[in-house]
Amino acid sequence: MRIAIFDTWVGSCWPHFCRKTYCGSEMMLKRNELQFVVLVWICMALACGSDPTSSAGDEGWNTLDQGTDGLLVPDAQLDQAETTAPCEPVFSDPEPGTFGAPCTSNADCADPFCLPSRFGSICSQSCITDCPEGFICKGIDLGSGDLTFLCVDRMETLCMPCKDSADCQAQYGGESAICLPGGEDGSFCGADCSDVPCPCGYTCSDYVAPNGLNYKQCVPDGGQCGCSQRAVELQATTECETSSQFGTCSGERYCTVSGLTNCDASFPDQETCDGIDNNCDGITDNLEAGGITCPITNDIGTCPGTPVCEDGEVLCLGEEATEEICNGLDDDCNGVTDDPFPNSDDDTMPDCIDDDDDNDGVIDPDDNCQLDPNPLQENNDGDEMGDACDPDDDNDTIFDEDDCAPFDGQVYPGNPETCDGKDNNCNGQIDEGICDDGNYCTQDLCDSGGGCTNNPRPDGTPCDDGTVCTQIDICQGGQCQGGNELNCDDGNQCTTDECNPVTGCSSINNSASCSDMNECTLNDSCLNGACLPGPTDSCNDSNVCTADSCNPATGCVNQAIGGGCSTGISQCDTGNCLGGSCVPVTGTACNDGDSCTDFDQCTTNGCSGQEKNCDVTCQQQCSGIYLGGAFCVFGGCVCAGTCINF
Incomplete structure (x- = not known):
């Protein structure tokens, strides 16, 4: 095999080969010269640099986000400048025969290579590694068995109508192009953008293929593809659809110089009896699919019939409604199967034809509860009915709904309490009253042998001594002692x-x-x-020299007063009040009623006189010296002494 290198700007790294000239002749290398060619390429990479029109910046291209809907998902994180190339013409009026100029054959090109591209057939150019942006240097076999390295369009089939991905594989470029679904309008070719940017007007998006593989493909920003020159040349075709409420019809559309043709699919219509597949479901005169119905009515009910087309007429075939019987069918066509018959498990079969009425996996002949699910066939009391349907699962004569322990025959309301550690009478207490000695200050318990123990409670345990007249009752030595009397x-x-x-x-x-x-x-x-209250106290102390009153808090008050007073008792009753007493005026003549007194006058102690001095009287009566006693009797002096006369 020979490798041909055409028209390459080599540079100064191999001056004896091209001497910085545009080499116009073919240089043929035999197989044993392949190593030499590789050395040439390495030299050029190190010294010559890249073609100024090469696809710079391909490395480091951002990875697009994986979509979740299995279709096309643009990467919202990519900068617009990174996802689209500048909107500049790829070719700006190239000279005839030069790279990018339109051509119909190799003869039209200076480098005699006319290759297909998305712009139509254009003149290519030879290359070693680099090509203008949008093109790739690729070795192709032009029929001679040798590889010729030429610049080919990377995206030759981009936006071209297609039926499958095979239509998108270009003659020379366009590797990994996928036929992308476009809905009813058809499918169109994408272009691989996993390591290169998309052209202006396109976005790099993720596409998840039906096989689950993910591809990065260029898709038009507007969502619609036109017809490229290449697509027009190939009359590229895609499948399209038209839809309505009745169905979907398939057709084709292809590229012309005027653009894509309209979809040639029929419009899906309601199926009629005309010998045509009106709704495009693949069945001619399929009236049921077309929504045509027909009822069959009698006195019992209305059943749906099946419309059929025969000789251009619609016939209604089917069964009439009959009286409902237990057969698993809706005989009367009321929409309910065997509706008069009970269906315990609400399945599709009534009990009359269901061999497992409760749907518990146990057929009725072997089921101890035929209408209540009891898959494990539990039967606590061993009678003929399983627990699911037995109203008394412990056979203690008390229905489960009234039994506090429906699975224990020793526990039910009204059962006498025994020392067995159970609430035999269902009162919420265990073994209560069995060992009760009537003394709260003892702990009354059943022992392991079914007997009783009555041990004193700890001293200080609160209790009730049976009288409300004590307020603090505590246990002492097993007896309740009351304290703090009310x-x-x-x-x-x-x-x-x-x-x-x-x-x-x-x-x-x-x-x-x-x-x-x-x-x-x-x-x-x-x-x-x-x-x-009793009578009011007058507080009268019979003293004219006091003012008498009563204080409710302290009692009688006899307050001394002043002024004149008179007791009215004797001739000395007139006086002055002093210190609460009536003090008579002294010196006033009075009669003290004693005839043996003389010179009576009022004193502080009443009327008082001086005793008669009978000694003087008797002396006067004696001419001599009177010796002896003298005394007064009834106002007169009695001279009992001796008068010594001289």
């Missing part, structure tokens, strides 16, 4: 207060003496639970 004193002196052990405090009215708390009343007494 104080029943109601503070009323007219009630008798006492405590009844059962009813507690009571207060009974009495008739005792009391005090109404008023010191000005005397002899207060109780009546109907209240203290009634």
Whole structure:
């Protein structure tokens, strides 16, 4: 095999080969010269640099996001400048025969190679590694068995109508191009953009193929493809569809100089009896698919018929409604199968034809509960009915709904309590009352042998001594001791207060003496639970020299007064009040009623006189010296002595 190198700008790395000239002749290398050619390429890569029109920037191209809908998903994170090339013409009026100029044969090109591209057939150019943007240097076999390295269009089939991905594989370029679905409008070729940017007007998107593989493909920004020159040359064709409420019809459209033709698919219509597949479902005169129905009606009901087309006429075939029987069919066509018959498990078969009425996996002849699911056939009491349907699962004569332990025959309402660790009578207590010795201060328990133990509770355990007249009751030595007796004193002196052990405090009215708390009343007494005041105390102390009054808080008040006074008792009753007493005026003549006194006058102690001096009187009567006693009797002097006369 020979390798041909055409028209390559080599540079100064191999001056003896081209001497910086545009080489116009073919240089043929035999197979044993292949290593030499490789050395030439390495030299050029190190010293010559790249063609200024090469696809710079391909490396580092961002990976697009994986879509989740299995279709085309643009990468929202890519910068617009990274996803689309500048909108500049790929070829700007190339000279005839030069690279990019239109051609119909090799003879039209300076480098005699006319190759297909998305712009139509254009003149190519030879290459070693680099080509203008959008083109790739690729070795192709032009029929001689040798590889000729030419610049070929990377995206030759981009946006070309297609039926499958095979239509998108270009003659020379366009590797990994996929036929992308476009809905009813048809399918169009994408272009691989996994390591190169898309041309202007296209976006690099993820496409998940039906086989699950992910491809990065260029798709038009507007979502629509036109007809490229290449597509027009090939009259590229795609499959299209038209749809309506009745179905979808398939057709084709292809590229012309005027653009894509309209889809030639028929318009899907309602199926009619005309010998044509109107709705495009592949069946002619399929009236049911066309939505045509026909009823069959009688006195029992209306059943749906099947419309059929025969000799251009629609016939309605089917069964008439009949009375419902238990057969698993909707005989009367009311929409309910065997509706008069019970269906315990609500499946598709009524009980009359269902061999497992409760759908528990056990057929009725072997099922201990035929209408209630009991897949494990539980039967607690071993009778003929399983637990799922037995109203008394422990056979204790109490229905489960009223039994606190429906699976224990020793526990049910009304059963006598025994020392067995169970709530035999369903009152919420276990073994209560069996060992009760009537003493709260003992712990009454059933022992392991079914007997009783009555051990004292700890001292200080609160208890109730049976009387409400004690307020703090605690256990002491297994007995309840009451303390802190209740104080029943109601503070009323007219009630008798006492405590009844059962009813507690009571207060009974009495008739005792009391005090109404008023010191000005005397002899207060109780009546109907209240203290009634007695007579009011006059507080009269019979002293004209005091002012008498009463203070309810302290009682009588006898306040001394001044001024004149008279007791009215004797002739010395007139005087002046002093210190609460009537003090007579002294010196006033009076008669003290004693005839043996003389010179009577009022003193502070009343009327008082001087005793008669009978000694003087008797001396006067004696002419001598009177010796002896003398005394007064009834106002007269009795001279009992001796008169010694001289």
